[in-house]
Amino acid sequence: MKITFGRFLVISLLAVTGAVSTANAGLPFFGKDEEVPSLAPMLEEVTPAVVSISVAGTQVSRQRVPEMFRFFFGPNMPDEQVQERPFRGLGSGVVIDAERGYVVTNNHVVDQADKITIKLVDGRELEAKKIGSDEQSDIALLQVEPTNLTAVKLADSDKLRVGDYVVAIGNPFGLTQTVTSGIVSAMGRSDLNIVGNGGYEDFIQTDAAINRGNSGGALVNLKGELVGINTAIYGPNGGNVGIGFAIPANMMKNLTNQLIEFGEIRRGLLGILGGDLDSELARAMGLDVNQGAFVREVNAGSAAEKGGIQPGDIIVSIDGKDIHSFTELRAKVGTLGAGTEVSLGLIREGSRKTVKVTLDDYVAExxxxxxxxxxxxxxxxxxxxxxxxxxxxxxxxxxxxxxxxxxxxxxxxxxxxxxxxxxxxxxxxxxxxxxxxxxxxxxxxxxxxxxxxxxx
Missing domain, CATH: 2.30.42.10 (PDZ domain)
Incomplete structure (x- = not known):
């Protein structure tokens, strides 16, 4: 028994040793003078552009007084009770213009804040003022004194692909300058109701760990270019489960440009009603595509009518980029400025066409x-x-x-x-x-x- 056990033990160790040796045969060996692959050089350039944001303010809540109370306490009883509660919060932001001191973050980070302070990676703290914000896309633009700031370079987020490597930088749970990495898991996520009903959602999904406090932080590619603004996570218990969402850099740029120029968002308006194209509708209409935006109605005098769009058209692209749903089309159009000319690819009676449309002003409707x-x-x-x-x-x-x-x-x-x-x-x-x-x-x-x- 002992001899047999000893022989078995020796054979097993040899097998393991051989396996380890074989597995290591194909791996590179880094000597003392060889540089180990690292994201550190890129991060050393990017992290100074990512800031910590602390806010303080007063949250006002209103509650309607029931009729029975007004009956007992008389006509001088107010219609509602107003409660004010002080609050403090933490988040992240990204410097997008060093010369003018512009910092972008999420609207929900600074909403109702009376005081906004940003902290740079070198320890400096600067008071910030809010230039403008957009609740429906969850973007806010701040400005600080432009003193020795570092800005991040913007990438063309429309060129981002599923599988591209990305790095998330922010301040989760108040832990400054935290970096996580992952890949792009999906593009064009919408109908998530992250920013509320009526919001404009066109999210990048990533498995890079994003947690509370990361909101408003940077999602960058391996070149250190900004591809998105970290916004939300999907997690039953509020923690990271590998599903995070970021606002695309191009969408953020369109919105912040409007805030800088006008002090408000002037949304583009196409002037159509419709819904998603699904496989059942595609079969009924004899189409060879299963995704797109189905146009049910074109408003009279709208940009769509002037551009030649007709009821029954299927819009499948905008400026050469594929459209997968009506919600995605709405988000892209709604975050473009009024007066912007866009090229729409559509399918009409089985034939593909391209039309050019100059968007109306949404608020003027x-x-x-x-x-x-x-x-x-x-x-x-x-x-x-x-x-x-x-x-x-x-x-x-x-x-x-x-x-x-x-x-x-x-x-x-x-x-x-x-x-x-x-x-x-x-x-x-x-x-x-x-x-x-x-x-x-x-x-x-x-x-x-x-x-x-x-x-x-």
């Missing part, structure tokens, strides 16, 4: 209610905001004794929801009304009050 629902006739709708800054549909010019007036709509009302679904603009309201029938409950903000108006 105003439609009469009768165009959306006859029960709303007598009012005009346009994109607007509530007194608290919540985006919605502004009601104006309500004609006396009209269906809209009988319903209870008034000048200055802002529609923020319909049948418990969030509505942020005219296009969303019109799209919902065109696709749904039956009872309609409009959630209306009137000053500081909230009410529902029901269409039966």
């Amino acid at each position: 105003t439609v009469t209610a009768s165009q959306m629902n006859p029960y709303l006739e007598g009012a005009n709708f346009s994109d607007g905001k509530t007194q608290d800054g919540m985006p919605g549909v502004l009601v104006s010019e309500v004609q006396p004794r009209s269906p809209a007036a009988r319903l209870g709509l008034q000048d200055g009302d802002v529609i923020v929801g319909i049948n418990r679904q969030r509505i942020s603009n005219v296009a969303e309201l019109r799209s919902y009304l065109s696709e749904n029938e039956g009872v309609i409950a409009l959630n209306v903000k009137r000053g500081q009050s909230s009410l529902y108006l029901v269409i039966r």
Whole structure:
């Protein structure tokens, strides 16, 4: 027994030794004078452009007072209770222009902040002011004193491919200058509802570890060029599970350029209604493609009509880049500035065509209610905001004794929801009304009050 065991042990060790020797035969050997492959040289150039952001402010919450309390406490009881709570937060940012001191981050990092401080890799702390932000794409632009700053170079994120190596840099959990690496897992992720209903999503997905505090940080390629702004993670418990999302650098650049030039986002508007092309619809229409944006309706006088787009067209590309869904098309168009000329590739009756369209100004869209629902006739709708800054549909010019007036709509009302679904603009309201029938409950903000108006 002992002899047999000893022989077995010797044979096993020899087998392992042989396997290790064989496996190592193909590996390079790095001597003392040979340089080991490393990302360190690239990171030494890039990390000074990634900053830590700390914010402080007061969060205001409003809660409507129930009718029973107003009954007991009399007419002087306010309609709502307002609570103010101080808060502090941490995030990341990226210097994109060293000469002018521009720093980009996520809107949710600096939202409602009264004080914003950035900390550079060399330990300096600088006060920052917010130039502008866009809640619907989760981008914010800050500016600091441009003193000895380092900016990151921007890559063409449209050239990014699934499988490309990327590096995430940020400050997760307040741990400054943390670097993780991975690959691009997917492109054009949308319908994730990360930035809320009505948001513009066209995310890069990566398995580079992204955690809380990484928001607003840099996603770079192996050349040290910025390909995206880290924004969100997918994790049931709030931790990293290898699914992170970043806003493409090209999308960020389009938005920040508008903030710099106008101080606000002036979205492009195509002027179509539609949905995703799926395999079932493709078979019904005899198409040889299964992805794209199906055009159901073209608004009269819109940029789409002027450009020659027709109902039934399938839009499959924008400026030579493939489009996989209507949501992706909406995100790309909505983050381009008004007046931008785009080239759209489409399929019409089995033939491929290319049309050029000059985008309208999204905020200038105003439609009469009768165009959306006859029960709303007598009012005009346009994109607007509530007194608290919540985006919605502004009601104006309500004609006396009209269906809209009988319903209870008034000048200055802002529609923020319909049948418990969030509505942020005219296009969303019109799209919902065109696709749904039956009872309609409009959630209306009137000053500081909230009410529902029901269409039966």
